[in-house]
Amino acid sequence: MEEIQEKTKKEYTLNFILNPSIAQEGVSAYKENINEAIQNAGGNIQSSVCQMTPQKLAYPIKKGGSGYLCESTFVIDSDAVPQINEGLSRDKNLMRFIIQSKERNRVITRERRVRKKPLTKTFSPESADTASLRHENEDAKEKREKVSIEEIDKKLDEIIKNI
Numbered sequence: 001m002e003e004i005q006e007k008t009k010k011e012y013t014l015n016f017i018l019n020p021s022i023a024q025e026g027v028s029a030y031k032e033n034i035n036e037a038i039q040n041a042g043g044n045i046q047s048s049v050c051q052m053t054p055q056k057l058a059y060p061i062k063k064g065g066s067g068y069l070c071e072s073t074f075v076i077d078s079d080a081v082p083q084i085n086e087g088l089s090r091d092k093n094l095m096r097f098i099i100q101s102k103e104r105n106r107v108i109t110r111e112r113r114v115r116k117k118p119l120t121k122t123f124s125p126e127s128a129d130t131a132s133l134r135h136e137n138e139d140a141k142e143k144r145e146k147v148s149i150e151e152i153d154k155k156l157d158e159i160i161k162n163i
Contacts, residue, residue: 008077008078008079009075009076009077009078010075010076010077010078010101010102010103011046011073011074011075011101011102011103012043012073012074012075012076012081012099012100012101012102013071013072013073013099013100013102014034014038014071014072014073014074014084014088014097014098014099015069015070015071015097015098015100016034016070016071016072016088016094016095016096016097016098017057017061017067017068017069017070017094017095017096017097018030018050018067018068018070018093018094018095019062019064019067019068019092019093019094019095020054020064020066020067020068021093022068022093024052024053027050027052027068027070028050028052030093031048031050031070031072034070034072034088035048035072035074037084037087037088038072038074038076038084041076041080041083041084042076042077042080043074043075043076043080043084044074044075044076045072045073045074046073046074046075047071047072047073048070048071048072048073049070049071049072050068050069050070050071051068051069051070052068053068054066054067054068055067055068055069061095061096062095062096064095067095073102078101081099084099085099
């Protein structure tokens, strides 16, 4: 029967910001009070950490620019989480908090699509293909240069006579 109860328990993380008006000595005592409330609801605390100096916040929360950042990790039955949530929401010294399931924190990533490089043929000067291409280009230039206006006139006259 204990195995069935264990399956309904999940691992949660509680992140919260304490009001900076609390003295530094009182931060650890306040953290212990929150952990005790979790244990009274049937939870098992795995880790609990608080920064002992107030940290500046990115934006003001409840007209406060700083606060003590804390985190607690615990295992509890999912039915007891609303009870903890309700108790924390009544607390005036908590500026903000969030309870997250560890299972939801998993980041699902997919493989990135790798772009194929464009097809470009590069020629090295040692390549025989480039030598033949250069030779062909030079021949074409010579043919264009050799044709004079007089030759073109003769060709046009021949074509007109045939018509």
